[in-house]
Amino acid sequence: MDGPSTQCGLDVSLAVIGGKWKPLILYHLQDGPTRFSEIRRRVGGISEKVLIQQLRELVAMTVLVRHDHHQVPPVVDYALTPFGETLVEALVPLCEWGNRNRAEVAGMLQRSSKAASV
């Protein structure tokens, strides 16, 4: 039942980084292992529920590893796996594209009255 859409790898990537937050989360994990609350602060605007959800999914895809320090109060951090790092690298051009065209895109979003805080 493979549809004709199975020729390009984008469907695969989208299955991994789909959603509003995953790419952002990965981006903010580039500097090494990061604690849950720190990720939350860095990403900004994401709710705890959604963040955990996304982190779990990324861990399930072996893009991240969760490290529980077994302390109380809880100390847990998340880090990119080598596999995850290859993903982040594939994400870089898109990130740069975004930076290059931030102003332009922001302007367009405004004009189509879909204004956001971009």
Next chain:
Amino acid sequence: MDGPSTQCGLDVSLAVIGGKWKPLILYHLQDGPTRFSEIRRRVGGISEKVLIQQLRELVAMTVLVRHDHHQVPPVVDYALTPFGETLVEALVPLCEWGNRNRAEVAGMLQRSSKAASV
């Protein structure tokens, strides 16, 4: 009101290629101007309503141009703009990543019982 998420360009890119279909559509337009019905066939699995919707948005973002041949029955085609081509280029690594890891990711999706026709 800029949140801390405004440092990386991914939010901008996501604003343009967000959604389940846009990256696929762009991919399938690489070979030049393509007619509506042909895009639909190539992408596969997308409904007319959604395709038109996505195409309109991409046109609004000046990623695509719509060319109406003013014929009846209707003949219309869509093509990447130079701007759109830069986007597609930024998408290439992600596409390659997907192809390299198709099997692995497919396996993981299965194991997490989220099976799809990937």
Next chain:
DNA sequence: GGTAGAACATACCAAAAGGTAAGCGCGAGG
């Protein structure tokens, strides 16, 4: 005449994604 196909529009619906709010066990700090 009936049908098919082009490129849409429109109304309505279901599913998914995301958001809000509350609470939990527990230790540190006031």
Next chain:
DNA sequence: CCTCGCGCTTACCTTTTGGTATGTTCTACC
């Protein structure tokens, strides 16, 4: 003792997204 913060969980609700079904205009084909 009260509260805060940690890393979650749960229940519930709203928004977004995508999908289905149908209709439209017109031409070509059988």
